Amino acid sequence: MTLPHRDSVQRAVDLLDVLLSDADPSAVVRVLRAHGEPDVHLSPSDIAELRAAAVSLREVFAAPDVASAASVLNALFAAYAGPPRLTDHEEGYGWHLHLDAADDGPWGAWLVTSSALGLAALLAERQDVPGGLCASPSCGKPFAHTGGGSPRRFCSSRCATRERVAAHRAQK
Numbered sequence: 001m002t003l004p005h006r007d008s009v010q011r012a013v014d015l016l017d018v019l020l021s022d023a024d025p026s027a028v029v030r031v032l033r034a035h036g037e038p039d040v041h042l043s044p045s046d047i048a049e050l051r052a053a054a055v056s057l058r059e060v061f062a063a064p065d066v067a068s069a070a071s072v073l074n075a076l077f078a079a080y081a082g083p084p085r086l087t088d089h090e091e092g093y094g095w096h097l098h099l100d101a102a103d104d105g106p107w108g109a110w111l112v113t114s115s116a117l118g119l120a121a122l123l124a125e126r127q128d129v130p131g132g133l134c135a136s137p138s139c140g141k142p143f144a145h146t147g148g149g150s151p152r153r154f155c156s157s158r159c160a161t162r163e164r165v166a167a168h169r170a171q172k
Helices: 004-019 025-034 044-062 066-080 107-126 157-171
Strands: 085-087 096-098 131-133 142-144
Touching: 004 025, 004 044, 004 107, 004 142, 025 044, 044 066, 044 107, 044 131, 044 142, 066 107, 096 107
Parallel strands: none
Antiparallel strands: 085 096, 131 142
């Protein structure tokens, strides 16, 4: 069973991937729909808010240690979060926790608060940084630490393999 905070963390990673690469708005809509957001219609100002939120959230993934990640998350909560509230969006989605002001509030605040909540839960669960940035110089994408095992350095096996091959070739 996937824990809800892990779903919100993966949604954050997927959204940061498209928002930080200046992808077109349709890519953002596709990611939102893939993560269960129905009938998404984003204005240019919504996209701008989401991109600003992604830049703020990237700092959690860039944090060098757990105390730094917690500090960034606490700053995001202070800047964006309201009192916790339960909602089902009046549409039968099931009750879940929100920290943003309203179900129809700004997209940027929603992205920061829902993602920060998931990242904070993951940090508390693991007692470690909730993610990182890909160590490949040609990539730098954020990724989440949601599984067990040793800490990851790369966003994907593709980046890890590319870097291992490059290191091997450099030795010859």
